[in-house]
Amino acid sequence: MSLSRREFLGAGTAAVAGTALAPGVRLIELAAARRPEDAVSAKQRWGLLVDTSKCSEGCTACVDACHEENGITDHGKPLTDAQWIRKVEARDPQTGYAHSLPVMCLHCETPPCVDVCPTGASFRRSDGIVLVDKHICIGCRYCMMACPYKARSFIHENLTDQKPDAPRGKGTVESCTLCVHKVDRGDGTTACAEACKEDGHQAIVFGDLNDSQSEIARRLKSESSVQLRADLNLNTGVRYQGL
Amino acid sequence: MTFSSIRRTAVLLAASVVLAAASAGAADSRGSKAARTPLPQVKITKEGEKCVEPTDIMRRRHMEFILHQRDDTMHRGIRTTRHSLKNCIDCHADPKTNSVLGEDGFCQNCHAYAAVSMDCFSCHTGKAEKQSAVSGLIPLASSADVSVRDMVVMSRLQTAEHNAQPSATGKSQ
Numbered sequence: 001m002s003l004s005r006r007e008f009l010g011a012g013t014a015a016v017a018g019t020a021l022a023p024g025v026r027l028i029e030l031a032a033a034r035r036p037e038d039a040v041s042a043k044q045r046w047g048l049l050v051d052t053s054k055c056s057e058g059c060t061a062c063v064d065a066c067h068e069e070n071g072i073t074d075h076g077k078p079l080t081d082a083q084w085i086r087k088v089e090a091r092d093p094q095t096g097y098a099h100s101l102p103v104m105c106l107h108c109e110t111p112p113c114v115d116v117c118p119t120g121a122s123f124r125r126s127d128g129i130v131l132v133d134k135h136i137c138i139g140c141r142y143c144m145m146a147c148p149y150k151a152r153s154f155i156h157e158n159l160t161d162q163k164p165d166a167p168r169g170k171g172t173v174e175s176c177t178l179c180v181h182k183v184d185r186g187d188g189t190t191a192c193a194e195a196c197k198e199d200g201h202q203a204i205v206f207g208d209l210n211d212s213q214s215e216i217a218r219r220l221k222s223e224s225s226v227q228l229r230a231d232l233n234l235n236t237g238v239r240y241q242g243l
Numbered sequence: 244m245t246f247s248s249i250r251r252t253a254v255l256l257a258a259s260v261v262l263a264a265a266s267a268g269a270a271d272s273r274g275s276k277a278a279r280t281p282l283p284q285v286k287i288t289k290e291g292e293k294c295v296e297p298t299d300i301m302r303r304r305h306m307e308f309i310l311h312q313r314d315d316t317m318h319r320g321i322r323t324t325r326h327s328l329k330n331c332i333d334c335h336a337d338p339k340t341n342s343v344l345g346e347d348g349f350c351q352n353c354h355a356y357a358a359v360s361m362d363c364f365s366c367h368t369g370k371a372e373k374q375s376a377v378s379g380l381i382p383l384a385s386s387a388d389v390s391v392r393d394m395v396v397m398s399r400l401q402t403a404e405h406n407a408q409p410s411a412t413g414k415s416q
Contacts, residue, residue, distance in 0.1 A: 034320075036321065036322040036323045036324070037321060037323050038321070039315075039319035039320060039321055040319060040320035123318065125318065125319075125320060127320070131317070133317050133318065134366055135313060135317070158365075159366075161368060161370070162366065162367065162368045163368065164329055164332075164367075164368055164370075164371075164372040167366040167367040167368070168366055169365045169366030170365065172366070180320070184320050184322050185322075
């Protein structure tokens, strides 16, 4: 019926030990790279931080690197050619202040593209990466209409010579995968962030928003940043500074 | 008298049926040249290395393995190589074309014969990421041709029929 004094004290000690151990265990888990046989988990939330003050106008290093990494080719049709990442030149008409920023899939926590998908092809992985399962995508393009950031593209042409890590095919929708194959491999970066760094701008930082030790989390905590269309409450994984 | 003659006729009839069946089986088993569609030849370019599962299981169930791995990788980020399409391609790509497609391609060769379409390669590349030779474990010059007759037989006939056929062929020779 009632706990004896000894049992009560024993349970209490165990509970204290459990809480004391938990933070330490979590830190180790976050630090260790995921093994190939382990599934992704919500312990991580991958994202990008883009500092537009470091992004230079006319530079397309991130776009070129993305297209190279994922084998995105130009069909000479600018209206329908796939673009996973694009450069947007923004200008304040009143003051004339202009700046340049890359826009890609922002990997929302509550993605509208997932809400509208009739087949479940558009989905959010538990580590925050929003993807299209092209095996079940029927090419209806509802997600393209739902995305407030125009991040998705539809493939109109037959494709050949795709990259082994980035399968792409006619009749399906696609967008930035946050270089999911690199993330799963443990590279700890994306093609765009890598290219930006190599070019000396360092405008794009990739990292785990949940890991308080990561550069991205530390900067988001200590510096001001915004989400594009924050009014939509989508809690984007890609954040911007200097807008 | 009458009964024994009937019995003899019956025995003769039975024997001729068995012989006919046996010779038909023999013709069938040697019929790759005579057939309208030549049987595909599966080229195993990495002799000596084992496939991820026994050959008979791979022949029957490779599509299930790939499908299972597909969902695990896509949705859960599990990237083990054992049953991944990329691993199949890296190992089975023809060293000349670096691909599993094409006339002699490991995948296409057989699927064309069996008239089973593959959807994999409308999105996935059929080319190996790394040249087969890169592994450097086994010289590629030694290639063994494995008939896929077993595969066709296994998919279409009962196991009993499949087992009976070699003995019938043996009798006729």
